[in-house]
Amino acid sequence: MLCAMGFVTSITTSIITAASDELMEEFDISLTVSFLPLSLYVIALGFGPILGGPSSESLGRYPVYATILPLGTLFTLGCGFVHNFGGLCFLHFMTGFSWGPSLALASGSISETLPPRTRGPASALFILTPFLGPGLGPVIGSFVANRKGWRWTQWTMIFSAIFTMILALFTEETYHAKIKQRISREKGTEASPSVPFSTRLRLFIQVSLIRPVMMLFTDPIITFLCLYVAVNFGIEFSFFAAVPYVFGTAYHFGVEETGLGIVIGCILRFITIIVCDIFIYQKKISLYPPHKVPPEHRLYPAMIGSIGGPIGLFWFAWTAREDIYWASPAAAIIPFVWGNLCIIVAALQYIGDTYAGNIVASGAAANSLACYGLAAGFPLFSVPMFQNL
Template sequence: MSERDDEPELDKESFSCETPDLEGGLAEKQDVSKHDEWNWDEDPSNPYNWPTRVKIQQVVMIGALAFTTSMGVSILTPAHTDFMEQFNVSSTVAILPLSLYVLALGLGPVVGGPLSETVGRLPVFVGTTIVGGLFTLGIGFCKSFPGICILRFLAGFCLAPSLAISAGTINETFKQEHRAIPTTIFILMPFLGPGLGPVIGSFVVNRKSWPWTQWTLLFFLIFTMITMLGSRETFHPMIKRQRSKELGIEPLPSQPLSSKIQLFATVALLRPVQMLFTEPIVAFTCLYIACEFATLFSFFAAIPLVFSELYGFGLEDSGLVFLAIVVGCLLGVVTVLACDVFIYQKKAAQLKGQPMPPEFRLYPALIGSIGLPVGLFWFAWTAKASISWASPTVAIMVFAWGNLCVFVTTSQYIVDTYHGMTVASAFSANSLARYVLAAAFPLFTIQMYTNLGVGWASSLLGFIALGLLPVPWVFFLSGKKLRSMSKFQMA
């Protein structure tokens, strides 16, 4: 029996292009919207029917939380030298607070996703933010380096679910035709956070001390909690159960705990590994995204080293270089939206309602794949004392632009390619692969740049990007054939 024969039929709109969401599999089993006594589609408690101001507040909340969580990755990187001096640790060990936080971002959603389907989205948002804030506060007061590492991991683990369940919140609040802007905001925030983190952190460390990076992060978390004050629950099955009780309608029974555990084990643990090794589309997408995501995170160690040694930049000047990542990501968003308006939507109109081939999503990835090696080789051989610092800075911008283009559109390609719970499994594999590599790369970046030099160390990363460049092109040209070979359920 193939995977198609026993796959649960679910609506793929329950998933976003950023993170996996188990909501669809549970929601469909307990749908009470077809009761004759009650029209869920027109009910004012349905998030799709909320006033615009309420929906905007939901977007503000998840955007602020995604930005703050991701900023926590890099805001501590300017404290690298301080850690070495204060705790007498090596350069590699001093990177551990960054790497452990990143690793936790990959593991946290494994617990946070299913939990949000048991107690609701909003309690998970509020609870994990508060606990993550307490761990963040503890980091600032901690006098032990092992303690800092442990608390950083726990803070990242608690804040990580927000990156997973925010995708479900958008899908539950906005209908498909209205998701473009909120989805773009949500995807952009986890890229802006790591780019602005070193900028803020460099000024804080230089003018105060490294504990203030955590207290600064705590201020952002407090602002995020303020945005939660007027937020509402968006998980449809939970709202339906509550609403049915208010109306005196007996809802269909929810799935037993054993079924939920079995579904979670399949979607979040077993099937992602299977798809990673048996599905070429998933395997090469994960490899491509993970390598380039990890390369981006390696810049957190490389940029201060390169610009301080070659150009004599101080801590604050090196921090400002990271604004190139922010600008590149913004240009990437513009590119993705422009391709959607001028290419994808026009082709959709030409098909007159017929299904769109998933490959039409890949236009931004095609051009972005070229920008990745170009940016890295450009950075490699213009980062010299004899050449202006502006040149390698623009190269970083080009890389960040290509990285966002590839990340967003290959993720959209996965959503359009697979069906039902296989989408969540594919994203589970993608998320784990990219965060594990992103946690590992900074640990050897400084040694690599020290031993190989800026030119060849960056070129090595460029050759990786060049070797993976054909991935979206192969999908674009041969995607239909690859999809026909899959044993999993396709869209």
């Protein structure tokens, strides 16, 4: 369920970019403005966890899942019927705000369900799907838009969302505090004094709104880790707008061909995480008592992948031109995406191991706010930047 939810949330970011030409024609807008729904959706993904992530620590994970999935589906349905660009931007923002908490909640659910010894592969598999989504989005969106029109890029997401909601019906609560409360209530041993509304409201504001932002600016681990990850994340999102433009201009490629490098990079990242977990992390945790493994051992994939991003960027920048065969810049996307995603996955695993308990969702929400808040602006200036180089 978590993988399906992550895939639906992430593929919605980029599937509409394949219909930029249709948006420009129907709403009489420029190419840069046509990427505005993408940017608003991405920035909403950053704000959503600020409310939904910590709220799950008060209400439980499952009630939040059960709320955000149908809510986001309704907004997506509206995106397909809207007839003005302002309404499309608003509904796309609300879709991202509704589905955004899912990316932060999943880290908490995985850390609560699996012990550190077996958490690595599960985390790698989950984080594979949110990053496969943006790579596959333009490919799927191009096929749909060319045959059915841009509105079907939105309605296609509804089928995936309904499938995710069906899976959610078979899931249970994972937040330990809520599970203990339920067990105590079933045994009749829970004392439940009435808490004044003002006290609940104050706690909600402190936990849901203030704590993630405070962690982002006052916790050194969160601050520097999120800054590094956000810069890498923003550069990767700029590729969703720039790569189709570069390949379309220099090599006259369609959108379908340009997403292949991103998909291959995602798969290589998954392999790297699994290899590091089997041959490095599993050996390290045998040296420590259960649940006492230093979270720094999660950073090995980031150390390996940190060389891939600069190599891929340099390679792509020097070879993406008409007099060089298209396979060279296409291959350059692979080490860039591979290195970037190794860093992002390792950072999320590190946060999950460092801030266990009721803080992990707030840490993940702070990371989402930094990543998606910064990434939202990159698609807007990447194409004009390439046009004027």
